[in-house]
Amino acid sequence: xxxxxxxxxxxxxxxxxxxxxxxxxxxxxxxxxxxxxxxxxxxxxxxxxxxxxxxxxxxxxxxxxxxxxxxxxxxxxxxxxxxxxxxxxxxxxxxxxxxxxxxxxxxxxxxxxxxxxxxxxxxxxxxxxxxxxxxxxxxxxxxxxxxxxxxxxxxxxxxxxxxxxxxxxxxxxxxxxxxxxxxxxxxxxxxxxxxxxxxxxxxxxxxxxxxxxxxxxxxxxxxxxxxxxxxxxxxxxxxxxxxxxxxxxxxxxxxxxxxxxxxxxxxxxxxxxxxxxxxxxxxxxxxxxxxxxxxxxxxxxxxxxxxxxxxxxxxxxxxxxxxxxxxxxxxxxxxxxxxxxxxxxxxxxxxxxxxxxxxxxxxxxxxxxxxxxxxxxxxxxxxxxxxxxxxxxxxxxxxxxxxxxxxxxxxxxxxxxxxxxxxxxxxxxxxxxxxxxxxxxxxxxxxxxxxxxxxx
Ligand code: CMC
Numbered sequence: 029x030x031x032x033x034x035x036x037x038x039x040x041x042x043x044x045x046x047x048x049x050x051x052x053x054x055x056x057x058x059x060x061x062x063x064x065x066x067x068x069x070x071x072x073x074x075x076x077x078x079x080x081x082x083x084x085x086x087x088x089x090x091x092x093x094x095x096x097x098x099x100x101x102x103x104x105x106x107x108x109x110x111x112x113x114x115x116x117x118x119x120x121x122x123x124x125x126x127x128x129x130x131x132x133x134x135x136x137x138x139x140x141x142x143x144x145x146x147x148x149x150x151x152x153x154x155x156x157x158x159x160x161x162x163x164x165x166x167x168x169x170x171x172x173x174x175x176x177x178x179x180x181x182x183x184x185x186x187x188x189x190x191x192x193x194x195x196x197x198x199x200x201x202x203x204x205x206x207x208x209x210x211x212x213x214x215x216x217x218x219x220x221x222x223x224x225x226x227x228x229x230x231x232x233x234x235x236x237x238x239x240x241x242x243x244x245x246x247x248x249x250x251x252x253x254x255x256x257x258x259x260x261x262x263x264x265x266x267x268x269x270x271x272x273x274x275x276x277x278x279x280x281x282x283x284x285x286x287x288x289x290x291x292x293x294x295x296x297x298x299x300x301x302x303x304x305x306x307x308x309x310x311x312x313x314x315x316x317x318x319x320x321x322x323x324x325x326x327x328x329x330x331x332x333x334x335x336x337x338x339x340x341x342x343x344x345x346x347x348x349x350x351x352x353x354x355x356x357x358x359x360x361x362x363x364x365x366x367x368x369x370x371x372x373x374x375x376x377x378x379x380x381x382x383x384x385x386x387x388x389x390x391x392x393x394x395x396x397x398x399x400x401x402x403x404x405x406x407x408x409x410x411x412x413x414x415x416x417x418x419x420x421x422x423x424x425x426x427x428x429x430x431x432x433x434x435x436x437x438x439x440x441x442x443x444x445x446x447x448x449x450x451x452x453x454x455x456x457x458x459x460x461x462x463x464x465x466x467x468x469x470x471x472x473x474x475x476x477x478x479x480x481x482x483x484x
Pocket of ligand 1: 101288318319320321322323348349355356357358359360361362363364412414417418419
């Protein structure tokens with residue numbers, strides 16, 4: 029039974045934490061890091077990873093030394109063990125449950141990947157059919173919930189509407205998503221995966237003052253979403269297979285990325301035992317920022333600004349290097365990747381033929397390719413190991429598919445949803461999980477006496 033997070037869930041994830049703890053504890057005896065504080069020496073166990081960096085377990089630090097660690101942006105901190113995603117930033121490797129992202133993008137569907145992330149194994153044909161059926165069964169949203177979208181101004185950013193609407197699911201399904209109830213969590217998982225495309229499309233239609241298009245359960249996940257976004261209700265809908273394929277690949281590439289900002293937020297919210305819906309809403313809010321998922325919108329706006337400024341790529345690179353200028357090359361750099369982001373590689377390869385087909389000679393793609401070329405040969409970018417990340421080319425494809433820029437981060441959220449759910453569920457099964465509660469290094473005033481208002 030978890031120490032901090034009591035849970036009655038009993039699916040496959042539970043088995044993982046036991047085997048991992050067992051493996052870790054036997055290996056930990058073999059290796060320790062020694063930390064000397066004054067005349068005290070602490071032997072801190074080093075826990076081995078199956079791949080990648082091992083971890084110094086600092087759990088006894090505060091109790092034994094009275095000290096805490098200071099680690100802005102958690103750059104050196106692993107707040108959890110996880111068996112979901114492996115990322116090697118130096119070598120540009122990304123794997124979900126051991127499977128390379130390149131193979132998954134080539135050969136699976138998004139719902140298959142969602143199943144893999146959440147349950148740990150690829151589904152067999154029967155499991156996949158049952159999983160897909162369940163998700164299709166829950167795509168509709170209630171009439172009262174549809175009216176919720178009408179309360180928002182048409183100029184609202186769809187991320188604001190989507191974050192509120194996902195949080196609103198906990199109001200429409202009260203008591204559901206309760207971490208203590210396995211059946212509840214299962215149902216909330218299905219509902220979220222099924223309804224997020226419906227919610228995202230309703231948020232998009234709201235920006236056009238248009239009524240939502242109801243889900244079409246005969247269509248596949250991506251095709252249904254494209255229909256809810258783009259269909260003219262007075263005309264029959266025909267899915268463009270290339271558009272559905274491009275969207276499928278993008279969703280798969282975004283499906284998980286270990287302990288990034290939004291996923292850590294999901295875990296932090298969930299660590300208080302908040303329900304699954306509101307935890308996802310927290311993740312959506314964190315994703316919206318321009319340094320995280322919001323970068324895809326910023327990249328396209330940057331490319332448009334460079335084009336409007338006469339296409340002067342060198343000027344943008346110059347500005348990005350100027351420490352007195354807050355401008356950054358959006359879509360470049362990553363906390364973990366110090367090499368080409370493998371997702372960006374796949375998206376770039378897909379972007380060129382798609383854009384040529386849909387737009388002919390695409391001027392923004394030309395600027396993006398030139399910018400990449402200049403940046404990758406510039407000593408500043410080379411020395412800082414700043415490579416294009418997932419957001420650099422994804423916006424060009426979203427734009428080619430007909431999405432306005434403000435929908436780009438919503439598409440990222442749709443892709444990331446199974447990863448957030450998988451990470452939340454993994455935490456609920458982790459016997460060592462506790463409420464997230466970091467410490468601080470206090471640098472404020474020492475004690476002082478209150479001064480009455482008339483004496484200040
Ligand atoms: N353009 C110019 N300089 C940059 C950039 C950039 N895009 N990114 C980092 N740097 C410089 C930064 O100025 C600093 O230089 P110095 O050491 O000389 O002061 C150095 O590189 C390290 O930057 P940092 O901000 O300390 O690195 P970080 O790991 O805290 O931040 C990042 C990572 C992704 C927030 C950052 O690279 C960035 O702001 N990139 C642009 C926004 C972006 O594309 N975000 C999407 C990230 S990938 C998808 C996702 O996570 O959602």
